[in-house]
């Protein structure tokens with residue numbers, strides 16, 4: 028994975044609460060066995076007419092927002108299904124971060140595994156960013172993962188919380204699997220002291 | 232402090248503590264051992280790709296079980312006893328699952344296998360789901376297995392790869408929350424109504440970051456299948472997992488199942504399970520209390536499972552909400568649903584009734600639906616689909632003649648799978664159609680693009696199928712309890 032470096036990106040607002048992962052990527056697109064190529068189906072049911080033409084009034088279809096890389100959403104973003112296709116689709120359409128006051132647990136984990144930053148802010152910052160994006164599509168936000176700061180256009184800096192280990196992995200472009208593999212001895216020791224009670228091989 | 236000098240611990244804490252391979256260290260979260268990993272075709276392919284790319288094996292195939300459920304057709308078998316898969320993409324995904332399981336040595340209940348079914352139905356059914364275990368699956372409704380006093384939660388595909396390769400996961404310790412349901416349920420009110428009422432109460436983000444333990448007389452009085460229904464929808468309240476402490480009901484249910492421990496091992500296991508319920512004096516970070524006696528059949532009116540109400544209530548008015556975002560959300564939901572503020576849902580005509588999903592497709596759910604349907608006819612205007620959760624559930628229902636009850640009433644009796652819960656397999660609502668569904672999600676388009684879902688219990692669903700419109704089951708002339 029590429030290390031996450033500081034970046035400045037255009038913001039786009041979807042001020043809707045509880046955006047669930049079925050909206051982010053509808054289930055009919057989950058028959059793929061790949062994680063690439065999902066960007067075109069991001070928010071498919073909100074974005075396209077039945078015949079596949081883009082809906083002009085949907086914010087992500089508006090040309091002035093075409094370059095946006097930071098999505099500013101309502102509360103509780105990413106609730107519902109555990110599908111990692113949701114962050115894959117967001118990344119696939121060029122998003123690098125999502126701003127909300129809260130994220131559903133599984134979505135947050137999935138986003139972090141893929142270098143999509145879940146930026147948790149207070150309601151005031153969220154509302155300010157929504158207004159800014161709606162007033163001027165060229166509004167940008169600077170995101171610095173190392174410092175855990177967002178810099179708003181007026182120069183105001185706000186901090187965001189992030190799991191320390193996920194941050195470490197993202198800054199160094201490493202993933203968590205390597206760390207778990209390095210714990211082989213400890214895993215073996217746990218297994219030896221906790222004999223398995225089930226054996227799935229006996230059932231099939 | 233308890234008598235032995237230890238801080239009293241909750242059920243969740245006991246299960247968590249036992250599975251810690253490494254406590255938080257060097258800034259990394261807890262490394263948690265996973266006892267049982269369930270796998271399905273939709274959220275696993277990319278994880279196997281990662282394993283291949285890195286030359287890794289599946290560390291514990293004997294703690295891993297795969298099934299096919301999400302994209303599988305539920306249409307009848309052909310003359311060869313095979314269920315054809317007409318959708319090329321679904322067929323390709325199922326092939327990939329088959330190949331992955333072969334290459335990595337993972338047992339698979341494939342389409343047509345006599346144990347195949349929805350991933351959260353088969354684990355408990357085979358006796359693989361046991362108290363005190365840690366169980367994961369690339370599926371948010373893994374919380375279902377918590378009904379046995381297991382710590383069970385959904386993970387993403389990257390994490391599926393972590394568990395396949397190492398049998399462990401990095402996890403921050405969640406907070407804890409108790410939902411206590413006191414008293415006894417009235418006739419016609421079920422486990423589904425309990426959990427819909429809980430979610431309406433706490434909101435769909437209300438449990439975020441928490442593991443819920445369900446306690447109280449009404450929960451204790453539920454059978455295992457009712458407890459599974461409750462735990463299943465914990466995720467719809469945002470919770471990481473839901474749990475119920477194991478008791479005699481739990482132990483009786485597991486006893487004799489194919490993968491249950493035998494003989495001396497059984498006695499040992501039961502002795503361990505008896506230690507799992509929370510200690511006297513253990514506390515949760517939050518507690519919510521409901522009175523079962525006051526609950527009624529519930530129904531959702533909106534586009535998330537938190538938008539639920541008593542079936543006799545009226546659709547709320549967005550203008551009555553103070554919070555502008557909540558008002559907007561309700562406005563948007565009612566527009567999508569084609570409903571008016573203040574409207575009663577009783578008598579609202581529906582096109583489809585779906586009885587199925589990992590929430591309500593077990594034998595007791597089918598028995599309840601059949602009790603209502605028996606000797607009656609599904610309204611001409613309604614398509615009623617009954618989709619058993621697994622092949623064993625299907626056979627059991629057929630042995631009891633339930634298939635005949637449904638067929639005689641004009642309902643479809645189908646093969647096992649997720650079906651219209653997620654609408655990936657061709658079982659789907661048409662745009663604008665209304666459905667009463669026993670599944671767990673009423674999100675926009677969840678049951679088919681443009682489809683509109685009312686979530687309810689199997690009793691309510693069946694009663695609505697008969698009348699062709701949303702019906703309070705308590706008004707039917709049927710013995711309910």
Ligand code: SF4
Nearest residue numbers: 372588589649652653
């Ligand atoms: S029945 Fe529905 S909720 Fe359950 S596992 Fe299948 S798709 Fe998911």
